[in-house]
Amino acid sequence: MKFYVHEDEIEPxxxxxxxxxxxxxxxxxxxxxxxxxPYIIGSSKSLPKSLMIQKSNLYIIIKGCNLxxxxxxxxxxxxxxxxxFNKLIITKCSNLSIENSNINRYFFLTNSANNxxxxxxIANLNLxxxxxxxxxxxxxxxxxxxxxxxxxxxxSELPKIFQDMLEHGGLEKKLYPxxxxxxxxxxxxxxxxxxxxxxxNPTLALGxxxxxxxxxxxxIIVTIGxxxxxxxLKNYSPNQIRN
Numbered sequence: 601m602k603f604y605v606h607e608d609e610i611e612p613x614x615x616x617x618x619x620x621x622x623x624x625x626x627x628x629x630x631x632x633x634x635x636x637x638p639y640i641i642g643s644s645k646s647l648p649k650s651l652m653i654q655k656s657n658l659y660i661i662i663k664g665c666n667l668x669x670x671x672x673x674x675x676x677x678x679x680x681x682x683x684x685f686n687k688l689i690i691t692k693c694s695n696l697s698i699e700n701s702n703i704n705r706y707f708f709l710t711n712s713a714n715n716x717x718x719x720x721x722i723a724n725l726n727l728x729x730x731x732x733x734x735x736x737x738x739x740x741x742x743x744x745x746x747x748x749x750x751x752x753x754x755x756s757e758l759p760k761i762f763q764d765m766l767e768h769g770g771l772e773k774k775l776y777p778x779x780x781x782x783x784x785x786x787x788x789x790x791x792x793x794x795x796x797x798x799x800x801n802p803t804l805a806l807g808x809x810x811x812x813x814x815x816x817x818x819x820i821i822v823t824i825g826x827x828x829x830x831x832x833l834k835n836y837s838p839n840q841i842r843n
Contacts, residue, residue, distance in 0.1 A: 610649065610650045610668070611650070612648075612650040612651055612652040612669060612671055613648040613650065613651050613652065614652045614654065615651070615652070615653055615654075616653075616654060616655050616656060617655065617656045617657070617658055620633070620639070620653070620656060620658055620660070621633065621658075623646065624639050627646035629641055629646070630642075631659075631661075633658035633659055633660065634659055635659050635677070637659075638658075638659035638660055638661050638677075638679070639658060639659070639660045639661070640660075640661045640663065641660065641661065641662045641663070641665065642663050642664055642665075643664065643665065644664075644665040644666050644667060647665060647667060649667055649668045649669075650667070650668050650669040651667060651669070651670055651671070652670075652671040652672075652673060653670075653671070653672050653673070653675055653678075654671075654672075654673040654674055654675065655673070655674045655675070656674075656675045656676075656678075657675070657676050657677055658677065659677045659678075660677070660678050660679070661678075661679045661680075661681065662678065662679070662680045662681070662683060663679075663680075663681040663682055663683065664681070664682050664683065665683045665684075666683065666684045666685075667683070667684075667685050667686075668685070668686050668687065669685065669686060669687040669688075669689070670685055670687075670688055670689070671689040671690075671691075672689070672690045672691070672693050672696070673691050673692060673693070674691075674692045674693065675693045675696070676693065676694055676695045676696070677695055677696075678693075678696045678697070679696070679697045679698075679699070680696070680697070680698045680699065680701055681699050681700055681701070682699070682700045682701060683701045683702075684701065684702045684704065685701070685702070685703050685704065685707075686703075686704050686705045687703070687705050687706055687707075687708075688703045688706075688707045688708070689707075689708045689710075690707075690708065690709050690710070690712055690715070691708070691710045691711055691712065692710075692711045692712060693712045693715065694712060694713050694714045694715060695714055695715070696712075696715040696716070697715070697716045697717075697718075698715070698716070698717045698718070698720060699716075699717075699718050699719055699720070700718075700719045700720070701720050701721075702720065702721045703720065703721070703722045703723060704723050705723055705724065706723060706724040706725075706726060707722045707723075707724065707725050707726070708726045708728070709725070709726070709727050709728070709730050709733065710726070710728040710729055710730060711728070711729045711730060712730045712733065713730060713731045713732045713733065714732050714733065715733045715734070716733075716734050716736070717733065717734070717735045717736070717738060718734075718735070718736035718737055718738065719736070719737050719738070720735075720738045720739075721738070721739045722738060722739065722740045722741070722743075723741050723742065724741065724742040724743065725740050725742070725743040725744075725762075726743070726744055726745075727743065727744070727745040727746075727748045727751065727766075728745065728746040728747065728748060729746065729747050729748060730748045730751065731748065731749055731750045731751065731836050732750045732751065732836070733751045733752075734751070734752045734754070735751070735752070735753040735754070735756055736754050736755060736756065737754075737755045737756060738753075738756040738757075738758075739756065739757045739758075740756060740757065740758040740759070740762065741759070742759065742762070743758060743759065743762035743765070744762065744765060745762070745765050745766055745839075748839065749836035749837065749838060749839055750836040750837045750838070750839065751766070751839045751840075752839070752840045752842065753766065753839070753840070753841050753842070754840075754841075754842035754843070755842070755843060756843075763841055766839040766841060767838065767839060767841060
């Protein structure tokens with residue numbers, strides 16, 4: 601009997617710079633990984649279908665590849681040309697160029713800056729905590745943004761609701777009030793339990809009291825986090841839509 605594993609359940613193969621140099625030698629990739637002589641990966645055959653590349657500053661061109669999932673984490677100097685992905689996740693990256701590629705399910709661009717994405721078709725873009733990225737001549741069917749500024753989207757097609765989020769603020773505008781509402785609701789419930797058991801059951805009352813202290817601490821942490829995020833955003837200009 602054969603058992604088939606869905607692609608979504610396959611753990612990405614994780615590789616670093618050292619692994620890349622070994623693979624380059626094994627698969628006889630052109631180039632040496634330098635700026636003037638980048639590695640050129642021109643076939644999916646030498647790559648796993650689900651791949652995570654992390655902590656790499658090598659100069660690499662990936663072209664004409666078809667992968668289920670590619671994750672780039674803490675990477676720089678990559679160029680992706682004419683590729684197709686179901687899922688593309690880029691986090692803590694800079695100086696990337698993605699051109700003439702299709703992302704069929706979702707594209708997560710998080711905590712990243714100074715990347716260029718052009719002539720791409722993107723089913724769903726999630727832009728989070730990212731700054732000074734440039735999208736050119738792209739088609740974006742769905743999208744959302746959180747705490748991202750100074751990004752430029754030019755000559756691109758995107759839904760009106762996503763355009764409004766980019767221009768006037770993303771999910772962060774809703775997250776803080778919602779978080780405060782949830783914390784206040786839970787605090788009220790715990791306080792009610794405390795008042796209910798303060799005379800009848802001191803042990804339960806003590807537990808409720810500790811719970812209230814925890815919620816107060818969470819309230820302070822959430823407030824500081826949102827304040828710090830807002831302070832950082834002030835250092836960047838608003839996102840720009842240019843058509």
